[in-house]
Amino acid sequence: MLLFVLFVGVCGAVDDTALCEMLGSPEFPLLSKEGDITIGGAFSLHSQISKPSLSFTNAPESLICSRLNFREFRFAQTMIFAIQEINNSSSLLPNISIGYKIFDSCGSTLPSIRAVMGLMNGQESTRGKTCSRQSSVHAIIGASESSSTIVMLHIAGIFKIPVISHFATCACLSNRKEYPSFFRTIPSDYYQSRALAKLVKHFGWTWVGAVRSDNDYGNNGMATFITAASQEGVCVEYSEAISRTDPSWQVANVVRVIHSGSARVLVAFLAQGEMNILLEEALKQNLTGLQWVGSESWITAGHLATERYSGILTGSLGFTMKKTKIRGLREFLLKVNPSQKPHNNLLREFWEATFGCSFRSNLHGQTQCSGSEKLENINNPFTDVTELRISNNVYKAVYAVAHAMHNMLKCGQNDEAVNQSCNWKYNLQIKHVVKYLQVVNFTLSSGERVHFDGNGDPVAMYELVNWQRNQAGDTVFVAVGSYNASLPKGKQFIMNEKNTTWADESPKRPQSVCSESCLPGFRQAVIKGKPKCCFSCIACAAGQISNSSNTGECSHCPLEYWSNEDHSQCVPKVIEFLSFGETMGALLTAFSLFGAGLTLVVSGVFFRFHHTPLVKASNSELSFLLLFSLTLCFLCSLTFIGRPTEWSCMLRHTAFGITFALCISCILAKTLAVVIAFKAKGPTSTFPQCSAPLQRTSVLSCTLLQVLVCVVWLILAPPFPYKNTAYATERIILECNIGSPVGFWAVLVYIGILAVLCFILAFLARKVPDNFNEAKFITFSMLIFCAVWVTFIPAYVSSPGKFTVAVEIFAILASSFGLLFCIFAPKCYILLLKPERNTKKHMIGRN
Numbered sequence: 001m002l003l004f005v006l007f008v009g010v011c012g013a014v015d016d017t018a019l020c021e022m023l024g025s026p027e028f029p030l031l032s033k034e035g036d037i038t039i040g041g042a043f044s045l046h047s048q049i050s051k052p053s054l055s056f057t058n059a060p061e062s063l064i065c066s067r068l069n070f071r072e073f074r075f076a077q078t079m080i081f082a083i084q085e086i087n088n089s090s091s092l093l094p095n096i097s098i099g100y101k102i103f104d105s106c107g108s109t110l111p112s113i114r115a116v117m118g119l120m121n122g123q124e125s126t127r128g129k130t131c132s133r134q135s136s137v138h139a140i141i142g143a144s145e146s147s148s149t150i151v152m153l154h155i156a157g158i159f160k161i162p163v164i165s166h167f168a169t170c171a172c173l174s175n176r177k178e179y180p181s182f183f184r185t186i187p188s189d190y191y192q193s194r195a196l197a198k199l200v201k202h203f204g205w206t207w208v209g210a211v212r213s214d215n216d217y218g219n220n221g222m223a224t225f226i227t228a229a230s231q232e233g234v235c236v237e238y239s240e241a242i243s244r245t246d247p248s249w250q251v252a253n254v255v256r257v258i259h260s261g262s263a264r265v266l267v268a269f270l271a272q273g274e275m276n277i278l279l280e281e282a283l284k285q286n287l288t289g290l291q292w293v294g295s296e297s298w299i300t301a302g303h304l305a306t307e308r309y310s311g312i313l314t315g316s317l318g319f320t321m322k323k324t325k326i327r328g329l330r331e332f333l334l335k336v337n338p339s340q341k342p343h344n345n346l347l348r349e350f351w352e353a354t355f356g357c358s359f360r361s362n363l364h365g366q367t368q369c370s371g372s373e374k375l376e377n378i379n380n381p382f383t384d385v386t387e388l389r390i391s392n393n394v395y396k397a398v399y400a401v402a403h404a405m406h407n408m409l410k411c412g413q414n415d416e417a418v419n420q421s422c423n424w425k426y427n428l429q430i431k432h433v434v435k436y437l438q439v440v441n442f443t444l445s446s447g448e449r450v451h452f453d454g455n456g457d458p459v460a461m462y463e464l465v466n467w468q469r470n471q472a473g474d475t476v477f478v479a480v481g482s483y484n485a486s487l488p489k490g491k492q493f494i495m496n497e498k499n500t501t502w503a504d505e506s507p508k509r510p511q512s513v514c515s516e517s518c519l520p521g522f523r524q525a526v527i528k529g530k531p532k533c534c535f536s537c538i539a540c541a542a543g544q545i546s547n548s549s550n551t552g553e554c555s556h557c558p559l560e561y562w563s564n565e566d567h568s569q570c571v572p573k574v575i576e577f578l579s580f581g582e583t584m585g586a587l588l589t590a591f592s593l594f595g596a597g598l599t600l601v602v603s604g605v606f607f608r609f610h611h612t613p614l615v616k617a618s619n620s621e622l623s624f625l626l627l628f629s630l631t632l633c634f635l636c637s638l639t640f641i642g643r644p645t646e647w648s649c650m651l652r653h654t655a656f657g658i659t660f661a662l663c664i665s666c667i668l669a670k671t672l673a674v675v676i677a678f679k680a681k682g683p684t685s686t687f688p689q690c691s692a693p694l695q696r697t698s699v700l701s702c703t704l705l706q707v708l709v710c711v712v713w714l715i716l717a718p719p720f721p722y723k724n725t726a727y728a729t730e731r732i733i734l735e736c737n738i739g740s741p742v743g744f745w746a747v748l749v750y751i752g753i754l755a756v757l758c759f760i761l762a763f764l765a766r767k768v769p770d771n772f773n774e775a776k777f778i779t780f781s782m783l784i785f786c787a788v789w790v791t792f793i794p795a796y797v798s799s800p801g802k803f804t805v806a807v808e809i810f811a812i813l814a815s816s817f818g819l820l821f822c823i824f825a826p827k828c829y830i831l832l833l834k835p836e837r838n839t840k841k842h843m844i845g846r847n
Contacts, residue, residue: 017656029118035099037086037362037428040081040119041399042142042152043072044107045346047273051245052427057498063114065106068353069381071272071390072144073300074333075166075345076102077382079141081332081574092399093215093406097423101136105143105152107273112148114499116140116155138430139164139401139437141394142702143273146217153179160431164400168846169296170220174455181434183456185393185400186321187485191263195319195483196267196293197228198493199464205291206234206533207514209263211254211695213274214241220297221269233513235533237263244273248281255281264503265291265512268440270296279309287312289501290512294318300389300466302381314469315379315503319462320482321389324446324565330385334375343778354378362492404436437633441483460485468501473479517549521567524552540567543729561681562730576735578641578714578809585641588809595634595816602824603627609831618774618827620672622695629663633816637809649719650734654710656812661706664754664785667778668702669695671761673776706750733802752789758782774823781822788815 030045046065083098103115119137139162142263143149149168156163157179164183165173171190173182200208210226212218218241226236228279238261240254255278258266261452270278275298290309298304299318309717338347338359348369352358355378357369377385385391411422441451452458464481502509518524518537525538540546540554545563557563557570564571577584606623615623636659640650717740724733738744759782765775792811800805830837 003249017370029101029103031080031100031102031344033080033083033099035083035097035647036103037093037096037405038099038137039079039083039398040120040137040140040142041076042103042105042112042115042140042143042148043076043099043102044069044148045072045076045108048275049106049111049267050110053655063108063111064180065104067494068349069378070350070353071303073350075144075391075394077333077336078326078394081326081329082395082763084122084332085328086399086402092402093409093411093422096405096409096411097681098402099542105148105273107145107148109151112143112151113155115143116152120156120159120161128215137161138405138428139432139808141166141397141401143168144228145215146173146220147215147453149173149182150174150179150216150469153182162401162430162434163438164397165388166397167297168217170216172216172220174457176455181458183397183400183437183452185396185450185458186390187460187462188455188457189217189295190224191483191485192227192296192319192462193221193224193269195235195462195485195493196295198483199317199319199495200229200234200267200293201492202267202495203509205265205510205512206237207263207512208234208256208265208267208293209260209261210239210241210267210269211278212241213271214243214246214267215271217271217297218269218274223490224267224268225267227524233533235531236267237261237531242270242274242278242468243760244271244277246277251277251281252285254278255285255287258282258348259285259287259345262514263512264289264510267293268298268818269295270298272301275301275304277434279312280302283308287502288712291512292316292318296320296389296462300387300477302384302387302800305467305477307473310469311504314467314475314505315501316467317464317480317500319464321393322461322463322482323479324388324392326385327445327822328394329388331384332384332594336375337371338369339371342383346814348814354382363743368724386489386532391752395610396444396448397442399442400437400450401433402441403442404433407440408432408436411583457479464495466500469505480722505660518551520545520546520547520548520551522546522551523554524550536818545570559725560732574731575723575734576728576731576802577643579643580641584806588806588813589638589641591813592637592809594636595813596631599627599631599820600821601718603631605828606824607840612831612838614827614830614838619670619695621823622666622673622699625672625699626663626666629659629666630816630820632659633663633755633812638811640805640809640812644721644734645737646720649721650714652736653719653738653744653747654714657710658703658706660751660812662703662813663816664698664751664758665699665702666753667781668758668761671765671775672698674764674778675761687772702754706747709743709746709750712745713740716740717743719744735802735804748789752786755782755785755789759786777822777826781819784814784818784822788818 016379045067046067048065048067050061050064050066065330079102080100082098082412086092087097102120103118105112105115119140121136140152140156141164144167146168149163149165150170150173153163160181162181162183164185166185167185169186169189169192171188171193173179174188174190209220212222222239229236238257239364240257242251244256268275268278290312292313292315294316296319299316300320304313313807324326336347336350338344338351341347348359351369351371351373353798354375355367355369355373357367361368381472390464409422409428438456440451441449442450450458462483462484463479465477466480467475468478469841470476478499480497481493483493485492489724499510514531514534515536517642518535522537522539524535526532526535527536540563541559545567546554546555547558547568554567560573561570562573563569580586580589606615606620607629624821632655636652636655639648719736719739722735722737724735727733747769759779762775762778762782788811794808796804
């Protein structure tokens with residue numbers, strides 16, 4: 001590229017070449033005025049450029065620009081207006097006049113080269129001469145396209161001529177190392193692209209199409225948009241590029257891609273030239289129903305806001321510069337007339353294009369221009385000053401140069417001469433202008449502050465405009481929001497959706513998604529081979545939730561929470577324990593109370609017949625103690641029902657262990673009494689007299705030993721309430737943790753040892769020759785007791801949740817009922833139904 005630029009730079013100093021022929025000889029500026037300081041201008045005054053035939057046998061034809069662009073012509077006149085204001089000012093550059101030279105860049109790179117060469121070299125031909133003087137301009141305003149501006153910078157930058165663009169937005173131009181002499185009064189696309197990404201995300205448009213100009217402006221801007229959109233979770237279905245020099249079939253293919261796409265939102269990062277040809281092809285293919293999101297290049301282009309394109313573009317949204325007013329500009333524009341410069345071809349062309357007439361009289365069928373036509377009666381992009389946005393950028397650029405020159409020449413600081421306000425003592429060096437432009441900081445009469453950052457960019461502030469129809473049916477640009485990149489994140493973008501018109505003037509915001517939103521309770525699952533915006537919705541797993549739409553991952557509920565039915569929120573887990581209110585708890589409570597009540601009834605029967613031989617033979621003292629312990633055994637099962645607490649957990653296991661130890665100790669004492677009594681050697685034996693203390697001692701010692709075990713257990717590792725979340729994930733099992741497994745099994749083993757010992761002794765005494773042999777009943781009771789607790793162990797270990805407690809209660813009740821019925825039922829039968837057997841004679845009778 002550098003070789004190309006250097007070649008062009010010396011084009012006027014060497015023999016003719018094909019490139020020089022194509023560029024044409026150094027041309028005169030289309031608009032110019034002499035001054036002490038000269039500001040150059042490069043605008044796309046014409047929107048169409050000829051395509052020279054390259055036969056390689058003949059010299060190529062010169063480039064010819066045609067089709068006057070009224071909007072760009074207004075930009076050029078705005079530059080002249082600003083210069084005229086400054087020349088008339090007594091405070092800014094006093095006694096110094098500013099001149100101008102304005103060239104046509106035709107919106108293309110080759111004419112832009114020709115324009116910048118003309119601005120630097122002047123009007124005279126330098127073939128065969130050495131050019132040693134500095135540039136004829138001190139600064140250049142332009143161009144209107146990023147690609148044209150880049151080409152100009154590659155040439156002007158070599159000579160450190162500052163270029164201030166009013167419309168070049170490519171983020172690449174912020175590279176200070178590559179473009180140290182570049183400034184602009186329009187924000188970089190770095191901010192616009194991100195603002196567009198936030199815009200589509202704000203409306204939930206996660207599936208969009210994209211079309212761009214195939215140049216630096218479109219390619220860089222779209223690349224930044226796609227990156228920013230990806231960060232916002234927006235996917236681009238397709239990204240097509242067009243150029244205004246493309247053949248019609250290529251543009252038609254792009255429109256067909258747009259038409260066939262599923263995205264209902266189209267982001268168009270297009271320059272005006274490409275937008276024009278795209279819309280023409282869109283009309284041919286009836287491309288309607290799309291929500292257009294545009295870049296600042298065309299979003300406020302008045303020539304597009306016509307009835308012809310209203311069916312396509314109504315409802316369009318896009319960011320642009322804030323609208324402003326320039327006092328006196330309209331009056332200045334209305335005074336433009338070919339009579340100001342009769343020999344200026346550009347003014348004559350403008351007049352002919354505006355009024356549809358011709359200054360040449362030999363053209364048939366065309367009105368003769370008189371020059372007295374009135375611009376006041378014309379409404380076109382040149383006379384329309386209701387949307388002064390880019391024109392204001394031109395205005396600011398001219399004033400930035402003037403203020404930089406004012407500070408550079410130290411105007412108002414020279415006390416040596418009364419009639420000289422600016423210091424002209426040294427030769428004006430163009431390279432110094434860049435330095436003073438970098439630090440320029442001033443406020444316009446409108447109150448707008450102008451300054452540049454370290455990259456030569458202004459503060460990025462945009463106005464969001466929406467294409468709407470007014471009551472007259474005309475398309476107008478209505479501000480519906482704003483974007484200010486200088487504000488903190490979260491406050492940069494402001495939107496007034498109520499006043500927005502959508503595509504096809506629909507009252508409802510259009511939807512543009514690849515997949516419908518996943519409702520709360522579902523998560524997104526990316527479909528293989530498709531963008532992340534295309535997904536399927538999968539329900540969250542048990543224990544997981546998503547409480548918002550389009551969640552990428554389901555979140556786990558905390559340990560004590562579980563997902564609700566639709567998996568949209570975490571709710572406290574159901575706490576499960578054996579309660580008195582449920583059926584199982586109520587039945588076990590009833591059996592427990594029934595057993596305790598039945599035991600009390602038996603105690604009452606025994607008390608009623610306590611003087612009878614049968615009760616005396618059964619050792620009434622031990623019988624009453626055994627009935628008391630059985631009552632406690634039945635009642636201790638109640639401590640296993642209800643919500644476990646710290647006290648209930650300690651009470652239930654210790655009460656169970658001590659009461660059953662007391663119960664089995666009593667039975668063991670009765671069994672010992674039977675065995676010893678009937679093993680005595682004679683009727684005169686003294687055992688009955690000493691058996692009572694021995695029985696009390698054995699009961700007390702056996703019980704106290706269990707009490708000691710329980711006390712040690714409670715001291716070292718007592719049972720405590722425990723929320724079991726491991727067994728069932730969807731609920732919490734509230735249970736008592738035994739604290740020390742050693743203590744728990746020590747209690748059970750001790751009871752088992754007593755029961756086995758009692759069973760063995762009772763089994764040995766089963767054949768005692770009495771009509772009433774209590775040892776046989778004790779044997780059966782111990783057999784039932786041991787059977788119950790042997791089957792209890794595997795059932796206890798394998799039972800889930802509250803059923804573990806139910807199994808333990810069942811074992812307590814079953815063994816208690818077994819002891820009660822096996823030991824006391826035969827006695828109650830005799831006491832109540834067979835009183836004739838309740839005699840001493842019958843008790844000692846032989847079978």
